[in-house]
Amino acid sequence: xxxxxxxxxxxxxxxxxxxxxxxxxxxxxxxxxxxxxxxxxxxxxxxxxxxxxxxxxxxxxxxxxxxxxxxxxxxxxxxxxxxxxxxxxxxxxxxxxxxxxxxxxxxxxxxxxxxxxxxxxxxxxxxxxxxxxxxxxxxxxxxxxxxxxxxxxxxxxxxxxxxxxxxxxxxxxxxxxxxxxxxxxxxxxxxxxxxxxxxxxxxxxxxxxxxxxxxxxxxxxxxxxxxxxxxxxxxxxxxxxxxxxxxxxxxxxxxx
Amino acid sequence: xxxxxxxxxxxxxxxxxxxxxxxxxxxxxxxxxxxxxxxxxxxxxxxxxxxxxxxxxxxxxxxxxxxxxxxxxxxxxxxxxxxxxxxxxxxxxxxxxxxxxxxxxxxxxxxxxxxxxxxxxxxxxxxxxxxxxxxxxxxxxxxxxxxxxxxxxxxxxxxxxxxxxxxxxxxxxxxxxxxxxxxxxxxxxxxxxxxxxxxxxxxxxxxxxxxxxxxxxxxxxxxxxxxxxxxxxxxxxxxxxxxxxxxxxxxxxxxxxxxxxxxxxxxxxxxxxxxxxxx
Numbered sequence: 001x002x003x004x005x006x007x008x009x010x011x012x013x014x015x016x017x018x019x020x021x022x023x024x025x026x027x028x029x030x031x032x033x034x035x036x037x038x039x040x041x042x043x044x045x046x047x048x049x050x051x052x053x054x055x056x057x058x059x060x061x062x063x064x065x066x067x068x069x070x071x072x073x074x075x076x077x078x079x080x081x082x083x084x085x086x087x088x089x090x091x092x093x094x095x096x097x098x099x100x101x102x103x104x105x106x107x108x109x110x111x112x113x114x115x116x117x118x119x120x121x122x123x124x125x126x127x128x129x130x131x132x133x134x135x136x137x138x139x140x141x142x143x144x145x146x147x148x149x150x151x152x153x154x155x156x157x158x159x160x161x162x163x164x165x166x167x168x169x170x171x172x173x174x175x176x177x178x179x180x181x182x183x184x185x186x187x188x189x190x191x192x193x194x195x196x197x198x199x200x201x202x203x204x205x206x207x208x209x210x211x212x213x214x215x216x217x218x219x220x221x222x223x224x225x226x227x228x229x230x231x232x233x234x235x236x237x238x239x240x241x242x243x244x245x246x247x248x249x250x251x252x253x254x255x256x
Numbered sequence: 257x258x259x260x261x262x263x264x265x266x267x268x269x270x271x272x273x274x275x276x277x278x279x280x281x282x283x284x285x286x287x288x289x290x291x292x293x294x295x296x297x298x299x300x301x302x303x304x305x306x307x308x309x310x311x312x313x314x315x316x317x318x319x320x321x322x323x324x325x326x327x328x329x330x331x332x333x334x335x336x337x338x339x340x341x342x343x344x345x346x347x348x349x350x351x352x353x354x355x356x357x358x359x360x361x362x363x364x365x366x367x368x369x370x371x372x373x374x375x376x377x378x379x380x381x382x383x384x385x386x387x388x389x390x391x392x393x394x395x396x397x398x399x400x401x402x403x404x405x406x407x408x409x410x411x412x413x414x415x416x417x418x419x420x421x422x423x424x425x426x427x428x429x430x431x432x433x434x435x436x437x438x439x440x441x442x443x444x445x446x447x448x449x450x451x452x453x454x455x456x457x458x459x460x461x462x463x464x465x466x467x468x469x470x471x472x473x474x475x476x477x478x479x480x481x482x483x484x485x486x487x488x489x490x491x492x493x494x495x496x497x498x499x500x501x502x503x504x505x506x507x508x509x510x511x512x513x514x515x516x517x518x519x520x521x522x523x524x525x526x527x528x529x530x531x532x533x534x535x
Contacts, residue, residue, distance in 0.1 A: 051440065075441045083452070083453065094442075128533070
């Protein structure tokens with residue numbers, strides 16, 4: 001399944017947030033979107049998943065999602081968005097119940113996704129008992145349970161401390177190596193972008209426009225051992241962004 | 257100035273440059289410690305002082321009966337079996353009135369919380385009707401619902417309805433929008449989002465609304481039983497008041513207070529059961 005964004009523009013009231021954004025996302029590819037704060041990265045992601053509608057332009061899906069996919073476009077949120085009154089397995093089963101998957105069938109799926117995210121021992125735990133990293137793992141397990149065609153990740157590691165972030169990044173790389181999911185990954189952290197992205201789309205500050213698209217032609221699994229090369233790349237992207245980020249930092253904002 | 261400095265040095269002779277002193281503790285305070293025994297002790301002390309005041313004549317019998325007299329009135333109630341009759345009548349009115357008021361209140365509160373049209377249409381109405389003292393409407397209730405149980409239940413029902421509406425829609429408004437967005441992003445149906453995300457998310461607010469509405473129900477019980485009630489704690493208190501039988505009056509008030517405590521405790525249990533997921 002391929003996603004194409006066709007000249008997306010958007011306003012919030014009088015403020016122009018995105019201007020003429022076009023790119024596409026193909027099967028098995030991770031596209032990272034980076035940009036200074038307030039450039040409309042998260043808004044863009046909400047357009048892709050259909051949670052908001054752009055003023056102009058459109059998001060197009062071509063090709064069929066895999067037949068067994070329950071929710072082709074699936075989000076992973078920065079704040080995890082777990083129901084605090086449901087246990088780990090309850091949070092996963094929440095998204096299965098509406099598809100009529102209950103009982104033994106649901107159990108099998110839950111067992112499988114919890115094993116894949118190393119959560120099997122925490123089935124009955126409540127979110128408040130878990131660390132941030134574990135909570136995000138539950139959210140990833142929940143996303144996996146609906147067999148997404150595309151994962152839409154909105155700063156998934158930004159609420160975590162740097163060590164947990166490192167661990168989860170390794171997990172994501174492992175997961176991608178096994179499942180080859182495609183993902184649109186929004187982040188302000190360039191280190192994450194160069195570790196996980198096949199392509200990095202650099203947005204300018206508000207109104208967000210595509211500054212540059214950087215391709216990283218290095219297998220994800222190898223990147224941990226080639227950090228020096230990544231570092232050069234990261235610095236290059238930072239050079240592109242530095243002035244914009246400084247200007248964005250000085251702006252007074254009333255847009256969420 | 258210099259005088260103080262000299263004194264300081266005199267008090268702490270060790271404060272030479274080399275001697276290490278411990279950092280003075282400056283934290284603490286502003287934190288509550290659980291002192292479970294204090295409240296019964298205060299309660300007993302007040303009762304003892306009161307009894308002592310009455311016995312010595314410091315508190316006149318006409319102004320306030322001794323606790324022992326009120327207790328005697330209570331024992332009398334139990335012995336004659338009237339307590340159960342009064343309690344039965346009152347509890348029936350309380351339970352029916354409060355349950356109906358709460359159910360309707362939660363339903364209307366949810367409607368206001370979920371539908372813009374209902375919010376625009378009903379919210380001003382709720383704001384206008386909430387502050388009306390329901391006691392002022394008693395004559396109308398009698399005309400509408402008759403002199404029997406209907407008007408008494410209606411008084412309590414109306415009194416508990418409005419605070420429940422306000423608590424419920426406030427609770428719905430306060431449900432984390434990100435959770436709702438998550439539900440939508442996974443393609444959950446509208447009903448599922450309401451049932452599995454909004455309702456449990458509004459539950460803390462609804463339960464604290466119950467705490468308030470149950471107290472209001474007890475306050476209104478006395479008002480409701482002003483309407484030609486033969487039995488009921490409220491009727492008993494009113495009768496005692498009319499006869500200036502202050503010992504019975506205090507006994508009746510103590511029963512109402514105990515009722516309030518028991519209901520508060522029950523709601524506390526419900527909170528612990530339904531909200532065990534909170535820290």
